[in-house]
Amino acid sequence: MSEKLSESRDLDPHIAARLKRDENGLFAAIIQQHDTAEVLMLGWMNDEALRRTLAEGRVTFWSRSRQEFWCKGDTSGHFQFVKKVQLDCDGDALLIQVDQVGAACHTGSRTCFEAGGELPAAVGKRPVEPSE
Numbered sequence: 026m027s028e029k030l031s032e033s034r035d036l037d038p039h040i041a042a043r044l045k046r047d048e049n050g051l052f053a054a055i056i057q058q059h060d061t062a063e064v065l066m067l068g069w070m071n072d073e074a075l076r077r078t079l080a081e082g083r084v085t086f087w088s089r090s091r092q093e094f095w096c097k098g099d100t101s102g103h104f105q106f107v108k109k110v111q112l113d114c115d116g117d118a119l120l121i122q123v124d125q126v127g128a129a130c131h132t133g134s135r136t137c138f139e140a141g142g143e144l145p146a147a148v149g150k151r152p153v154e155p156s157e
Contacts, residue, residue, distance in 0.1 A: 059108040059122040065129035066137040103127030
């Protein structure tokens with residue numbers, strides 16, 4: 026399948042038909058370390074970024090601020106090598122499992138969530154189920 030994608034300049038129409046995009050043609054891509062399940066970052070993709078990711082085995086995003094494609098690691102050396110790509114049930118988000126080389130966050134932190142920090146939140150408790 027990846028050979029077909031590399032030869033084509035379009036995303037597989039069966040995949041494209043399943044995607045739900047925002048008003049700018051974008052959808053979220055959650056990036057996760059494949060062997061630890063650590064959530065590394067969230068980025069944005071359009072059809073072409075996904076096509077490149079599936080065909081090339083490295084994660085490509087659409088930069089909303091620069092309005093251009095960027096392949097993670099090209100300037101930083103902190104590469105994301107694709108291990109698995111999954112589409113969620115609604116078609117509006119991807120989970121991309123990667124082998125992350127170096128920091129995932131542009132701040133130099135391992136994850137963008139480490140760099141962003143924890144927010145104060147009430148800790149929920151599961152209700153106790155009555156025993157029968």
